[in-house]
Structures are given as structure tokens and as C-alpha cells.
Amino acid sequence: MFDLATMSAGFALLLDPQVILVIVCSGLYGLFIGSMPGLTATMAVALLVPITFYMPAVPAVASIITMAAMAIFSGDIPGTLLHIPGTPSSAAYCNDSYALAKKGFAARVLGTDLALSALGGLFGSLVLLTMAPMLAEIALQFSSFEFFWLAVLGLSCAVLISTGSTVKGMISLLIGLLINCIGLDITLGFPRFTMGAVELFEGFNFIPAMIGMFGLAEIFRNVSHKQTVLEKIAMETEGVFSGIFGRIRDWWKQILRSATLGTSIGILPGAGGDIAAWICYGIAKKFSKHPEEYGYGSLESIANSSTANNAAISGAFIPAFVFGIPGDSITAIVIGVLYMKGLQPGPSMFQDSADFLFAIYMVFILANILIIPLGWLAVRLATKIMYVPSNLLHPIVIGFCIVGAFAINNINFDIVAMLGFGVVAYFMLSNGIPVAPAILGLVLGDMLENTFMQSMMKSGWDLTSFFERPISATLGVLTILLWLSPLIVRAVRRAREQRA
Amino acid sequence: MKLHDGILGVIIAILGISIFLHSASFPDLPDGHTGPGLFPMVLATLFAVCGVILAVQGFRQGRGKGLLVNVEGITLGGALNILVVIGLIVFYLLCAEILGFIITMFVVLIVQMLMLKTPPLRAAIVSACATIVIYLIFYKGLLVPLPEGILSF
Numbered sequence: 001m002f003d004l005a006t007m008s009a010g011f012a013l014l015l016d017p018q019v020i021l022v023i024v025c026s027g028l029y030g031l032f033i034g035s036m037p038g039l040t041a042t043m044a045v046a047l048l049v050p051i052t053f054y055m056p057a058v059p060a061v062a063s064i065i066t067m068a069a070m071a072i073f074s075g076d077i078p079g080t081l082l083h084i085p086g087t088p089s090s091a092a093y094c095n096d097s098y099a100l101a102k103k104g105f106a107a108r109v110l111g112t113d114l115a116l117s118a119l120g121g122l123f124g125s126l127v128l129l130t131m132a133p134m135l136a137e138i139a140l141q142f143s144s145f146e147f148f149w150l151a152v153l154g155l156s157c158a159v160l161i162s163t164g165s166t167v168k169g170m171i172s173l174l175i176g177l178l179i180n181c182i183g184l185d186i187t188l189g190f191p192r193f194t195m196g197a198v199e200l201f202e203g204f205n206f207i208p209a210m211i212g213m214f215g216l217a218e219i220f221r222n223v224s225h226k227q228t229v230l231e232k233i234a235m236e237t238e239g240v241f242s243g244i245f246g247r248i249r250d251w252w253k254q255i256l257r258s259a260t261l262g263t264s265i266g267i268l269p270g271a272g273g274d275i276a277a278w279i280c281y282g283i284a285k286k287f288s289k290h291p292e293e294y295g296y297g298s299l300e301s302i303a304n305s306s307t308a309n310n311a312a313i314s315g316a317f318i319p320a321f322v323f324g325i326p327g328d329s330i331t332a333i334v335i336g337v338l339y340m341k342g343l344q345p346g347p348s349m350f351q352d353s354a355d356f357l358f359a360i361y362m363v364f365i366l367a368n369i370l371i372i373p374l375g376w377l378a379v380r381l382a383t384k385i386m387y388v389p390s391n392l393l394h395p396i397v398i399g400f401c402i403v404g405a406f407a408i409n410n411i412n413f414d415i416v417a418m419l420g421f422g423v424v425a426y427f428m429l430s431n432g433i434p435v436a437p438a439i440l441g442l443v444l445g446d447m448l449e450n451t452f453m454q455s456m457m458k459s460g461w462d463l464t465s466f467f468e469r470p471i472s473a474t475l476g477v478l479t480i481l482l483w484l485s486p487l488i489v490r491a492v493r494r495a496r497e498q499r500a
Numbered sequence: 501m502k503l504h505d506g507i508l509g510v511i512i513a514i515l516g517i518s519i520f521l522h523s524a525s526f527p528d529l530p531d532g533h534t535g536p537g538l539f540p541m542v543l544a545t546l547f548a549v550c551g552v553i554l555a556v557q558g559f560r561q562g563r564g565k566g567l568l569v570n571v572e573g574i575t576l577g578g579a580l581n582i583l584v585v586i587g588l589i590v591f592y593l594l595c596a597e598i599l600g601f602i603i604t605m606f607v608v609l610i611v612q613m614l615m616l617k618t619p620p621l622r623a624a625i626v627s628a629c630a631t632i633v634i635y636l637i638f639y640k641g642l643l644v645p646l647p648e649g650i651l652s653f
Binding site: 050051054165167168170171174175177178181185187188190192193219220223224225389390391392394395396398399400402403406407410412415416419423426430431432448449452453456461 | 502503505508512519522523526527529533535536538539540543544546547550551553554557575578579581582585586588589590592593596605608609612613615616617618622623626627630631634637638642643644645646
């Protein structure tokens with residue numbers, strides 16, 4: 001997989017004291033943002049990107065990986081202590097953790113969370129480590145036909161898995177793809193929808209768009225609701241890890257199941273930690289010996305879902321690195337960062353930048369081990385850090401949004417773009433249109449159009465050529481089946497009802 | 501702000517059709533095939549179709565309910581707060597070059613904090629500190645040329 005030279009080069013990239021410092025700092029930052037109700041892990045990443053813009057590739061990506069893993073864990077802290085999930089990924093088992101905390105078991109809940117977040121994350125990382133190079137080997141033979149189908153497959157997944165109605169998911173995706181059309185087109189260099197603005201020739205810059213959609217829009221949502229004053233509660237957070245090994249031994253089978261499932265859900269484009277947590281919660285309940293406890297304080301449910309959401313975060317990087325197709329909104333941002341650093345995510349990265357990849361794999365392992373001491377610290381300090389009042393925090397986030405959008409190209413136009421994207425995303429969110437498919441549309445739009453146009457010119461506008469190569473045909477059939485799946489499910493259900 | 505699904509669908513359908521018409525005017529490829537306009541046209545068609553589906557679903561389900569803007573879940577004060585935040589970002593865009601980053605950002609922060617009912621003294625102190633921290637990180641640390649304005653040093 002890796003030869004010695006690559007490994008030592010990779011270690012050299014990683015063991016730079018600056019990189020280690022960046023990893024620790026971004027870990028603490030992730031823990032903080034994740035534990036603030038209303039600030040999500042994706043928002044944390046979007047606000048961090050302007051700073052990573054000024055770093056070399058390894059620390060830039062390392063900081064995002066560490067931060068996301070930490071934020072997903074620390075979202076459980078306010079979920080447990082205040083019944084407000086810190087990030088959407090903690091929502092699935094929030095009732096259980098809070099019910100247990102009220103009975104005085106807060107420490108045990110958070111200890112289980114912490115240990116299994118680390119285990120889940122490590123499992124996902126190991127899958128990434130072994131699967132990604134093998135997939136890349138196959139993907140090296142892909143041409144524009146296969147990549148076109150992969151892009152379509154990824155975008156279709158994002159629509160079908162997205163929360164809420166499929167039509168609204170589709171609308172979101174189309175908004176993203178249409179916005180992506182703005183700028184010079186690739187065939188003739190014709191300026192599309194630019195309204196004469198030179199700034200728009202390259203299209204919208206990705207980072208201000210992210211900051212607007214994930215930072216600004218969330219703040220709009222927060223300030224438009226009544227400000228809740230968090231009541232101070234004293235919780236026992238001593239003895240976090242007591243009895244944890246026994247629990248892992250008792251539950252290892254279901255933990256393994258949730259880790260596998262969580263990683264697989266992470267791999268699917270458009271589905272991230274939150275959906276993984278919900279699905280594994282449901283499945284664990286179905287197979288549990290005590291399903292009646294679920295929702296009213298089941299430690300088992302917490303173990304399953306917190307394994308799953310962290311496993312999904314690592315899993316999402318597999319399609320991102322191998323095909324350049326993001327598995328969730330955080331990896332969508334990572335792909336944007338890689339492009340800015342001049343690295344092209346995709347199979348060729350496994351040949352050209354093997355040392356970079358090796359360093360990144362090690363970061364995954366390191367981050368998921370670091371989560372234990374840093375997370376323990378966060379749990380001990382939890383009752384203090386969570387009371388940073390939102391009426392101070394939200395304005396400061398806006399400050400970072402403005403400067404962050406400006407910092408990429410140093411032009412005010414990007415602040416305007418950020419504001420526009422923020423307003424659009426807020427409008428979408430309040431009308432039940434999910435934002436994640438739009439992000440995928442923005443990231444994959446170029447790949448979709450470029451591969452389609454290239455393929456058409458290669459084949460002289462023969463549409464059947466998309467089904468001529470074996471892998472391309474398989475991917476195509478898979479995509480079509482995926483589109484038809486809601487219809488098939490409905491037909492089967494109807495047939496069953498008629499029989500009954 | 502939540503719109504009725506039916507109205508939202510109609511708006512999306514109209515948008516889709518106008519994007520389609522605009523894209524149809526894009527030039528063709530030298531070989532006569534549709535080039536730059538192809539993707540926008542396909543996407544706009546799908547967009548319009550989704551809009552129509554949403555409108556039909558919305559009017560079917562929403563029969564008898566109020567048709568127009570449905571503002572549940574958001575108060576007048578909440579909507580005003582959003583407008584203030586937008587206004588402050590516009591203020592930053594217009595004034596940062598003249599007043600400089602430090603003064604403008606301080607105003608942006610303190611106005612929001614007061615809007616969210618922070619005690620004035622606390623708001624002033626936190627705004628000042630946050631402005632300086634952002635300035636140090638981006639201007640001194642990352643060398644982002646934030647506007648200096650009248651306070652150049």
C-alpha cells in the first residue's frame with residue numbers, strides 16, 4: 001500500500017510541531033463550537049476555512065478532520081446536560097441522555113459517549129485506510145463516462161436520502177447546480193448569468209458561499225427565535241470512565257454493527273452523522289432486548305448512535321478522496337479546500353500525493369485518540385463553558401463570517417456573496433428545503449457538466465456511449481434503479497396491502 | 501419566513517421558465533449542438549417541473565387553510581432582528597473603507613449585542629475585545645489587508 005519512503009515522508013509532514021499545535025488547537029475549537037447549542041459542526045468548519053486558507057495542505061485538512069470529530073462528540077454535552085443537542089448529530093439520542101442525566105448518571109452517559117465516539121471514529125478511519133487505496137486502484141481506469149455517472153449517482157443519493165420531501169431535496173439540488181452554472185462555460189467560455197459583472201466570470205467563490213449558508217443562515221435562525229436563557233444546573237461529572245470497559249465488552253456486537261452501518265451511511269453522498277445516528281438508533285431499538293427503554297434513558301441507544309455518528313464522519317472522506325465526491329457537507333468543504341491547495345481529489349491523488357494521504361490517514365487515527373483526553377477535559381469543564389451567553393456569541397460569529405468571507409480574495413464582493421447565500425439558505429431552511437443537496441450541487445456541478453460535455457464531444461453526441469463501457473454501464477443502471485427505487489417500494493407496498 | 505408550498509411552487513416554476521428562456525439565447529457550438537445553454541436549460545426545465553409538483557401538492561394539502569404568507573414560528577421582533585443583522589453587514593460594506601475595520605466592526609458587534617439585550621457595559625467590553633482579537637488574527641496573523649480607514653497605524 002505504502003512504501004517506506006512515503007511513510008517516512010508522511011510522518012515528516014505530520015510530526016512538524018506546527019501541525020501538532022494546529023491539531024490540538026482545532027480540537028479545542030471543535031469541542032467549544034460543538035458544545036454551543038445552535039452552532040453546528042459544519043458551521044465550525046466553514047468559519048475555520050478562511051484561516052486554513054493560509055496554511056499548507058496537511059495542517060489545513062488535519063485541522064478540519066480533528067475539529068469535525070471533536071464537534072460531533074461535544075454536541076452530546078449540552079444534549080445530556082440541557083436537553084438541547086449541540087449539533088444535529090446528537091439529536092437522535094438526546095432524550096435518552098437527558099433522562100439518564102436527570103437520574104444522576106450524566107458522567108456515565110458522557111463517558112460512554114466519549115469512548116464510543118473515539119471507537120466509532122477509529123473504526124471509520126480504519127475502513128478509510130484500507131478501502132480508499134483499493135477503490136482508487138479501480139477508479140484510476142475511470143474516464144469521463146464513469147465520472148459522469150458517479151456524479152449523477154452522488155447527487156441522486158443526496159436527494160433521496162435528504163430529510164423531508166424528495167421534491168424539496170431535488171429543488172435544493174437544482175438551486176445548487178443552477179448557481180454553479182454562473183460564470184464562464186467550459187465549451188465556449190461564454191459568460192452565463194453574469195449580468196456583466198467581471199467578479200462572476202469565475203463563478204461564486206466556494207468559501208463565502210459556505211460561510212453564508214452554514215454560518216450566517218444559522219445565526220439568522222437563532223436571532224429570529226426567542227433567546228432562551230440556559231438555567232444553571234450542577235451535574236456530577238466525576239468518574240467519567242468507570243465501568244466503560246465492561247459495557248463495551250457486553251455490547252461489542254451491536255457496537256460493531258453500528259460502526260459498520262455508520263461508516264457505510266457516511267460513504268453515501270449527502271448523508272452524514274445525523275442520519276447515521278438516527279438510523280442506527282432505530283436499528284438498535286429493533287434488535288434490543290429492552291426496546292421499551294429507548295427514548296426514556298437507554299444507555300445502549302447512546303452507545304450505538306454515538307458510535308455511528310463519528311464513524312460516519314470518517315466514512316464520508318472515502319468518496320471524497322477517491323472520487324472527489326463529498327460524503328456530507330463537511331467533506332464538501334474539504335474538497336473545496338483541497339482544490340484551493342492545488343490538490344485534485346480523485347484517484348490520481350493516491351499516486352501523486354501519497355505522502356500527503358499517508359499523513360492525513362495518521363491524522364484520522366491521532367484525532368480519534370486525542371478525542372479521549374480533550375473530550376474528558378471538555379466534560380469536566382462542561383458546566384462552565386456552556387454558559388457563554390448566545391447574545392454575545394452570535395454577534396461574534398457574524399464578525400467572523402464577514403472577515404472570513406473577505407479573507408479569501410480580499411474583495412468586498414465576497415461579503416456580498418456571503419450575505420446573498422445566507423439569505424437564500426435561511427429562506428430555504430424556513431421553507432423546509434434542506435441545504436445539504438444544494439452544497440453537493442455546488443461542489444459537483446462542474447464535474448457533472450465537464451464530464452458530460454467531454455463525453456459527448458468524444459463520442460460525437462451519441463448518448464448510448466454512456467452505456468458502452470462495462471463499469472460505466474453498471475453505474476448507469478445503478479443510478480436508474482436508484483431513481484426508480486421509490487416507485488418500486490411503493491408498488492411493493494401497494495401489492496402487499498391488496499393481498500392483506 | 502415560511503411561504504405556502506403552493507405559492508413557493510409557483511414562484512419556482514416561474515423562475516425555472518425564465519431561466520430556460522434566458523439560457524435558450526446562449527450561442528450554439530460550432531458543430532451546431534447546444535453548448536453553453538444545454539445544462540442551464542435542462543436544469544431549468546427540471547426546476548420548473550419540481551415547482552409545478554410542489555405547487556400541486558401544496559394546493560391539495562393546504563386546501564381550506566390560509567393561502568398567503570404563513571409567518572408561524574417567527575415573531576415581528578425576530579424578523580426585525582434578521583433585518584438588523586443584514587443592515588449591519590451592508591453598513592460594514594459601505595463604511596469599512598472610510599471608517600476602517602476597527603471602528604466598523606465594533607459598531608457591527610455592539611449593535612447586535614444591544615439588540616439581543618446584553619447589558620450595555622458588557623456589550624461594549626466584549627465588542628471591543630472581540631474586534632481586537634479578530635483584527636489580530638486576520639490582520640497581524642494572516643496578513644489579510646483589512647481596511648484601515650481613518651485609524652491607520
